[in-house]
Amino acid sequence: MKVIVFPFAGGGKYSFAYLKEMLPEFIKFTVLEYPGRGMRIDDPLLYTLEEIVKDAFEQVKKRIRNEDYVIYGHSMGGLVGFLVCREIEAAGFRKPLKLVVTGCNPPTVRRQRRIAHLPAAQFWEEVMALGGIPQELKDELMLMEFFEPVLRADFKSIEEFRYENKAPISIPIDVFYGSDEGINEKEVNEWKHLSYDEVCVEEVAGDHFFIYRHQTYFSRYFVGLLM
Incomplete structure (x- = not known):
């Protein structure tokens, strides 16, 4: 699984x-990596959601051959996950058992708060307000300078995205959102x-990064999905 x-x-x-770390070994928990970070640090950043979805779909195709799977995305990842599900269906590939989305409005809702263009101080103020930023990043100017272009690229891709209305997907969806994240x-x-x-x-109780507050709940949730 x-x-x-x-x-x-x-x-x-x-x-x-x-x-x-909280999931049993029989669940293969695979986190994809977008270009420009982690093991793909040398790959150029992508600035449109269409490019990100295309890249993600190519990664997914290699991982969905002969076993059941679930697609999960948080915030921007939920949007990418939904759009990848559309690509999976259009291509006739094996579909996920479920799409799980946390902290993410549907793609039909335009993002109103636009921050990618803001000066550094204001930009980081908006990012910090979302929560989920590790303390070590807040305390290290060099780390903030490294991550700023990555974050700006991602926010730009979300803020400039225009949803293309198509037929609904034929995949069940579970959506979780935080009581205090303004959704x-x-x-x-x-x-x-x-x-x-x-x-x-x-x-679910919490701000935009409520997933960190409810680790046990979501670990049990995924085990229940895949049992």
């Missing part, structure tokens, strides 16, 4: 290490129009 994970803006291979209940329920299959939407 396999969980294929799409990171949030600025995230990478180790962003979900806490969850991977509108009416808007998040638009996920229910994006799949012909069952879509479950659940509020």
Whole structure:
């Protein structure tokens, strides 16, 4: 059994290490890496969501041959995961058992807060307000300078994305959103129009990075999906 994970803006291979460590060995928890970070540090950054989805789809194709799997994405990763699911269906590949999305409005909802263009101080103020930034990054100017272009590229890709309306996917979707992250209940329920299959939407206590607050809950959730 396999969980294929799409990171949030600025995230990478180790962003979900806490969850991977809590899962039993029979679950292959595979976090994809976007260009320009981690093991792909020498690859040029991508500045459009279309490019990111194309790159992610190429990675997924190599991992979905002969076993059941789930696609999971947090924030930007949820959007990428949904768009990759559309590509999987269009290509006729083996479909995931489920798409799991956390902390992510549906692609039909335009992002209102635009920060990619802001001066450094304001940009980091907005990023910090989202939560989820490790203390070691906050304390190290060189690390912040290294991650800033990565984060700006990711936010630019989200902010400039225009959703192309197509038929819903035929994959069940579980959506979780934080009670304190400013996601509108009416808007998040638009996920229910994006799949012909069952879509479950659940509020969880916490801010945008509520996944770190509910590690045990989500580890048990994924075990339950794949048992």
